Amino acid sequence: MPTLPRRRGIEAANRGWPTVVDARPAWPVLDLVSNSAAQTREIGARLGRRLRTGDLVLLHGDLGAGKTTLAQGIARGLGVADAVQSPTFTLVSEHPTVADGHPSGDGGADGDRPAHLYHLDLYRLSGDGELDSFGFDDYLAPADGVALVEWPERAASRLPPAYLLVRLEPLGDGKRRLAIEAVPPGGRYAWLGELRRELSGAG
Amino acid sequence: MKILALETSCDETAAAVLDGVRVRSNVVASQIALHRAHGGVVPELAARGHVTAVVPVVETALAEAGLDRGGIDAVAVTEGPGLAGSLLVGVNVAKALAYALDRPLIGVNHLAGHVYANWLGLPGEEPPPVPAFPLVCLLVSGGHTELLLMADHGRYRLLGQTLDDAAGEAFDKGARLLGLGYPGGPAIERAAAAGNPRRFDLPRAWLPGQGAGFDFSFSGLKTALLRLAERYRSPEPPRPRPASPPPGRFAEHRPPAFTPHAPIADLAAAFQEAVVEPLAVKTARAARAHGVRTVLLAGGVAANAALRERLRDEVIDHCGGEVPVRYPPLAYCTDNAAMIAAAAHFASDRGEETGWETDVHPRMPLVADG
Numbered sequence: 302m303p304t305l306p307r308r309r310g311i312e313a314a315n316r317g318w319p320t321v322v323d324a325r326p327a328w329p330v331l332d333l334v335s336n337s338a339a340q341t342r343e344i345g346a347r348l349g350r351r352l353r354t355g356d357l358v359l360l361h362g363d364l365g366a367g368k369t370t371l372a373q374g375i376a377r378g379l380g381v382a383d384a385v386q387s388p389t390f391t392l393v394s395e396h397p398t399v400a401d402g403h404p405s406g407d408g409g410a411d412g413d414r415p416a417h418l419y420h421l422d423l424y425r426l427s428g429d430g431e432l433d434s435f436g437f438d439d440y441l442a443p444a445d446g447v448a449l450v451e452w453p454e455r456a457a458s459r460l461p462p463a464y465l466l467v468r469l470e471p472l473g474d475g476k477r478r479l480a481i482e483a484v485p486p487g488g489r490y491a492w493l494g495e496l497r498r499e500l501s502g503a504g
Numbered sequence: 505m506k507i508l509a510l511e512t513s514c515d516e517t518a519a520a521v522l523d524g525v526r527v528r529s530n531v532v533a534s535q536i537a538l539h540r541a542h543g544g545v546v547p548e549l550a551a552r553g554h555v556t557a558v559v560p561v562v563e564t565a566l567a568e569a570g571l572d573r574g575g576i577d578a579v580a581v582t583e584g585p586g587l588a589g590s591l592l593v594g595v596n597v598a599k600a601l602a603y604a605l606d607r608p609l610i611g612v613n614h615l616a617g618h619v620y621a622n623w624l625g626l627p628g629e630e631p632p633p634v635p636a637f638p639l640v641c642l643l644v645s646g647g648h649t650e651l652l653l654m655a656d657h658g659r660y661r662l663l664g665q666t667l668d669d670a671a672g673e674a675f676d677k678g679a680r681l682l683g684l685g686y687p688g689g690p691a692i693e694r695a696a697a698a699g700n701p702r703r704f705d706l707p708r709a710w711l712p713g714q715g716a717g718f719d720f721s722f723s724g725l726k727t728a729l730l731r732l733a734e735r736y737r738s739p740e741p742p743r744p745r746p747a748s749p750p751p752g753r754f755a756e757h758r759p760p761a762f763t764p765h766a767p768i769a770d771l772a773a774a775f776q777e778a779v780v781e782p783l784a785v786k787t788a789r790a791a792r793a794h795g796v797r798t799v800l801l802a803g804g805v806a807a808n809a810a811l812r813e814r815l816r817d818e819v820i821d822h823c824g825g826e827v828p829v830r831y832p833p834l835a836y837c838t839d840n841a842a843m844i845a846a847a848a849h850f851a852s853d854r855g856e857e858t859g860w861e862t863d864v865h866p867r868m869p870l871v872a873d874g
Contacts, residue, residue, distance in 0.1 A: 338724070364677050364681060364726065365681070365731075367727075369723055373668075384665065384667055386666055386669070386670065387668055389647075389669070389670075389673050389676075390514070390646040390670060391514075391585075391587065393587065393588075393866070395867055435588070436588075471730070473731070
């Protein structure tokens with residue numbers, strides 16, 4: 302089982318933006334420190350631009366960890382034009398994307414281009430027996446878009462075997478740690494290594 | 505005209521009968537007691553509730569109104585926005601009733617319903633003075649934070665909205681961060697009553713230069729409260745920290761525990777004021793900018809006394825004492841069907857009717873033609 306670098310490593314590397322805590326190319330977890338909400342959105346946008354139809358992204362972190370901020374960035378990267386509000390009370394928000402807002406919109410196979418972002422928030426649920434009422438399973442591998450799930454632990458036993466997991470943790474001073482990993486490693490999220498190189502270059 | 509209305513867009517199963525704008529009955533099958541036992545809302549139970557409760561709720565609304573089905577002139581229902589599965593229950597029952605009774609079907613936007621709650625008086629009471637147009641309405645609930653301009657009946661313009669958390673959601677999450685109860689709005693309000701709002705300085709998101717300056721944001725406030733509250737948390741027992749939980753498994757979030765003398769009342773008061781101030785000030789600014797004749801509050805957060813008082817003060821400061829601030833009776837602030845019937849009453853006056861092909865509209869916007 303991979304382990305994250307020790308915390309000391311984060312503080313030492315905590316300058317510039319965004320900090321890739323461990324840049325070893327084979328490391329399965331892309332471990333970042335974001336210094337502001339704007340950086341968190343930018344990281345999200347870079348993730349969003351790489352997402353394809355059928356992808357599932359899970360955002361795990363407590364209240365105030367930056368989940369909705371990251372979701373707003375992912376939506377921007379996918380080409381969502383409208384405001385992405387927290388779906389805590391509504392459980393699911395559907396956002397259409399605009400064709401030229403996503404890299405695959407010009408030239409990519411059309412079937413690949415996510416036409417919708419399905420933004421789920423399971424905060425209000427207390428267990429995974431309560432998911433059927435709004436068709437939770439139907440949203441997980443959407444045929445025309447990407448599913449993004451906040452508070453996925455409320456549906457732990459109902460998750461499919463493959464997803465992109467982002468763990469968020471506040472570090473104080475407005476900084477956030479983001480640990481991004483493909484589960485299982487590689488697969489349809491093999492581009493994570495590419496993102497690591499891109500961010501290492503930018504830092 | 506007697507309208508039977510159904511509302512099942514979220515957690516409540518509701519039916520009501522209105523005669524004009526007079527409420528003949530207003531029945532809400534709320535499951536808040538059940539929810540409190542779980543420390544949160546339980547949607548599956550709520551949705552099952554829609555299916556099993558909808559017919560008895562309709563029958564009760566008719567019986568309390570002293571009518572049988574044949575006495576109804578039209579059937580109204582919430583078409584959206586809301587949760588598709590929940591909306592579907594109300595829409596299908598309303599369609600079936602309207603079809604069987606050969607009466608018109610009137611689809612209503614849930615947000616319009618909240619605004620029209622301001623036209624209603626309690627059963628047996630005179631309706632309140634008719635709100636004068638143009639007006640602005642601040643709609644604040646668990647799922648909504650919208651500032652609307654209405655030039656006339658049915659003519660809405662969205663002036664601003666939340667960019668992240670809804671105001672009611674902010675109250676719920678703030679209450680959780682402070683270890684207070686659910687629902688969070690009343691819990692914060694109770695705790696804040698004994699608190700000093702000026703002991704702590706929490707940020708207000710004024711968002712200058714974004715849109716028309718009437719948008720709201722409460723996400724940063726939540727984070728600021730979290731950081732303040734952390735100072736007073738009891739030290740956590742050390743826990744073995746697996747550097748990376750195995751894939752598919754998640755570390756647990758612990759509920760907060762506070763030191764005995766944590767200033768929870770002061771934190772709650774500061775938080776409440778930081779939520780209320782931008783809502784009240786921006787609504788008053790919008791009222792002045794658009795020269796309105798009425799300011800309305802709507803939605804569950806309209807029950808918050810601090811918001812009502814601050815809004816009244818700000819409207820007097822911005823517009824003088826001539827512009828009244830109104831809010832619905834408490835029973836019509838939270839989700840209910842009387843407000844849906846009220847919106848349908850005025851839609852019907854304009855000759856609006858909904859076809860049988862209508863479906864649910866989970867992301868239904870308010871028509872922007874103001």
